[in-house]
Amino acid sequence: MSTTVPTPAASPAILALADGTIFHGISIGSDGETLGEVVFNTSMTGYQEILTDPSYTKQIVTLTYPHVGNYGVNPEDAESRAVFAEGLIIRDLPLLYSNFRATMSLGEYLKQNNVVAIADIDTRKLTRILREKGAQPGCIMTGENIDEATAIAKAKSFGSMAGQDLAKVVSCEKAFEWTTAEWQLGVGYTVQSNPRFHVVAYDYGVKFNILRMLAERGCKLTVVPAQTSAADVLALNPDGVFLSNGPGDPEPCDYAITAIQTLLAKKVPLFGICLGHQLLGLAAGGKTSKMKFGHHGANHPVQDLDSKHVMITSQNHGFQVDETSLPGNVRITHRSLFDGTVQGIEMTDAPAFSFQGHPEASPGPHDVAYLFDKFIAQMAEHQA
Numbered sequence: 001m002s003t004t005v006p007t008p009a010a011s012p013a014i015l016a017l018a019d020g021t022i023f024h025g026i027s028i029g030s031d032g033e034t035l036g037e038v039v040f041n042t043s044m045t046g047y048q049e050i051l052t053d054p055s056y057t058k059q060i061v062t063l064t065y066p067h068v069g070n071y072g073v074n075p076e077d078a079e080s081r082a083v084f085a086e087g088l089i090i091r092d093l094p095l096l097y098s099n100f101r102a103t104m105s106l107g108e109y110l111k112q113n114n115v116v117a118i119a120d121i122d123t124r125k126l127t128r129i130l131r132e133k134g135a136q137p138g139c140i141m142t143g144e145n146i147d148e149a150t151a152i153a154k155a156k157s158f159g160s161m162a163g164q165d166l167a168k169v170v171s172c173e174k175a176f177e178w179t180t181a182e183w184q185l186g187v188g189y190t191v192q193s194n195p196r197f198h199v200v201a202y203d204y205g206v207k208f209n210i211l212r213m214l215a216e217r218g219c220k221l222t223v224v225p226a227q228t229s230a231a232d233v234l235a236l237n238p239d240g241v242f243l244s245n246g247p248g249d250p251e252p253c254d255y256a257i258t259a260i261q262t263l264l265a266k267k268v269p270l271f272g273i274c275l276g277h278q279l280l281g282l283a284a285g286g287k288t289s290k291m292k293f294g295h296h297g298a299n300h301p302v303q304d305l306d307s308k309h310v311m312i313t314s315q316n317h318g319f320q321v322d323e324t325s326l327p328g329n330v331r332i333t334h335r336s337l338f339d340g341t342v343q344g345i346e347m348t349d350a351p352a353f354s355f356q357g358h359p360e361a362s363p364g365p366h367d368v369a370y371l372f373d374k375f376i377a378q379m380a381e382h383q384a
């Protein structure tokens with residue numbers, strides 16, 4: 001399908017950073033203003049998965065790839081129930097979109113989901129500022145009410161992501177079952193009807209593709225709210241527990257850290273991704289810290305320190321597990337080849353491991369999918 005997108009007269013928009021920088025562009029989403037920490041993502045595709053990744057709560061994303069929207073959006077590629085990114089900043093929104101799965105343009109999707117977004121700005125300059133000074137708060141303002149001084153003042157008022165417990169804010173309200181497996185060309189999403197394992201997945205802001213990849217590998221999932229106690233999880237008699245990705249700072253999530261400590265002591269097989277990885281590190285007695293501008297993209301090289309394989313990975317994090325803080329029963333299994341930071345850990349005295357990047361991709365390469373198989377193997381061993 002190829003569709004010409006109607007082009008109403010572009011309304012002006014600005015992006016103001018807390019350091020006082022102003023960018024002038026056009027509004028491509030809904031009218032109004034938005035506020036958040038501005039981060040850059042280097043993925044060349046996957047804007048819909050990025051917008052719907054709950055880990056972007058309170059963050060405005062700028063994509064370094066210049067043409068965004070070429071293949072439109074579709075109802076199948078959402079990674080959660082809603083758009084969570086606080087705003088979108090791009091160089092160029094194409095006039096046409098073309099893809100056999102597309103049902104609407106990116107611009108229409110942004111408007112439908114009340115996302116304030118700006119295009120026609122120099123995203124390369126913006127990214128250089130974020131690289132040099134670090135991720136910083138920004139404010140997008142559109143339409144009649146644009147006022148540069150107010151936008152800068154609002155950006156400055158945002159504060160920091162450090163100290164913000166957002167996992168419990170975005171988590172589901174009630175537990176639910178999940179059986180949807182992976183997508184197949186010509187078929188769509190498949191269903192896991194013959195599960196071998198029961199996994200309880202903590203929803204700190206989980207991306208659907210994690211649940212789909214676990215279902216594909218023989219799991220029936222019970223997704224539970226972030227603040228569910230370890231006792232309630234154990235009462236469900238799981239073969240393994242999954243710790244999801246999610247927004248904000250891991251350190252204030254004391255409810256999660258306490259629950260994970262109990263699950264570690266009970267030797268329940270545990271697998272954590274991103275925020276889940278950071279929470280496992282904290283539960284083990286380590287520390288986490290905020291990075292300068294984090295890792296956000298689908299092209300980050302990471303090494304598996306056991307096999308020595310180098311994988312191209314999907315990433316989206318602004319905090320990290322501090323290597324020197326880790327106690328002796330935590331082994332480092334993966335490392336970023338961009339900056340040497342910890343990308344994976346494993347407990348030596350419990351069946352628990354975690355990865356900082358995104359083995360589920362969506363968007364990005366599937367080089368790290370073998371970690372889902374490792375979790376399955378751990379649960380099979382535990383069952384035996």
Ligand SMILES: NC(=O)CC[C@H](N)C(=O)O
Pocket residue numbers: 055244245246247248249250273274275276316317318319320
């Ligand atoms: N994708 C995630 O789970 C991100 C984890 C955490 N919010 C961070 O920014 O580091």
